[in-house]
Amino acid sequence: MSNSHPSSRPSSGPKRKSSSKRLKRSQSTPRPRKKDSRPNQQDNAPNEPTDEDHDLIYGRHPVLSALESDRQLNRLWIISKLRYDPRFYSLIEQAKAKGTVVDEVAPRRLGQMTQGGNHQGVAAQVAPYEYADLGEIIEKAKAKTEQPVLVVADGIVDPHNLGAIIRTTEAIGAQGLVIPQRRATGITSTVMKVAAGALENLPVARVVNLSRALEELKSSGFWIYGATANAETALPSVDFSGAIALVVGSEGQGLSVLTQRNCE
Numbered sequence: 633m634s635n636s637h638p639s640s641r642p643s644s645g646p647k648r649k650s651s652s653k654r655l656k657r658s659q660s661t662p663r664p665r666k667k668d669s670r671p672n673q674q675d676n677a678p679n680e681p682t683d684e685d686h687d688l689i690y691g692r693h694p695v696l697s698a699l700e701s702d703r704q705l706n707r708l709w710i711i712s713k714l715r716y717d718p719r720f721y722s723l724i725e726q727a728k729a730k731g732t733v734v735d736e737v738a739p740r741r742l743g744q745m746t747q748g749g750n751h752q753g754v755a756a757q758v759a760p761y762e763y764a765d766l767g768e769i770i771e772k773a774k775a776k777t778e779q780p781v782l783v784v785a786d787g788i789v790d791p792h793n794l795g796a797i798i799r800t801t802e803a804i805g806a807q808g809l810v811i812p813q814r815r816a817t818g819i820t821s822t823v824m825k826v827a828a829g830a831l832e833n834l835p836v837a838r839v840v841n842l843s844r845a846l847e848e849l850k851s852s853g854f855w856i857y858g859a860t861a862n863a864e865t866a867l868p869s870v871d872f873s874g875a876i877a878l879v880v881g882s883e884g885q886g887l888s889v890l891t892q893r894n895c896e
């Protein structure tokens with residue numbers, strides 16, 4: 633091609649032809665290797681954390697709350713300085729008696745496991761959360777007080793928001809929380825972390841059909857109140873009395889149409 637007659641080209645010609653030649657080469661040259669190598673990236677992923685962070689909670693208050701409750705901890709990671717702290721020592725010994733594996737680790741290991749989270753020297757892998765039966769929550773709530781309060785969360789998808797709702801629900805003295813199984817987050821390690829120990833005192837029921845759950849609450853004597861931004865009655869004007877189920881909506885659409893129909 634033009635390379636055989638370099639003297640016939642103008643001074644600016646080589647740059648133009650060279651750039652166009654490079655352009656054609658880059659367009660025509662296949663690059664299949666990049667896609668083929670991507671699946672192998674998972675095989676070479678760091679070993680920490682893998683299964684260890686599946687139900688991982690960390691921080692002194694969440695872990696202490698879990699230790700003080702009847703929840704099963706599969707494994708506990710703690711720095712040596714905190715291992716013999718009076719607040720932890722006896723509880724850790726009790727957990728070991730129940731089968732919890734206790735590992736003394738360096739702060740760096742905890743930092744890797746929590747991906748830089750504020751672990752405060754301790755982390756634990758909890759057993760999967762055991763949801764309560766709705767019927768049991770209703771029965772215990774009515775036995776505990778003449779004016780029981782249950783909170784129903786309709787389609788909360790952000791675990792941080794669900795954790796905050798759990799914390800608030802427990803703080804107001806409610807006897808339980810109801811969440812749907814579909815199109816909503818369940819009780820994950822993130823939820824437990826944000827709830828900051830409130831789950832140890834608050835039972836949660838996860839139901840397949842939220843509308844049927846609301847009907848069950850009605851038949852058990854609960855008044856169903858729905859919280860919406862465009863409600864006809866302002867919250868301070870509502871006369872709450874008797875057994876109450878307060879329904880809060882999702883982050884996006886709020887209360888679903890079907891849920892609103894079940895509210896009184």
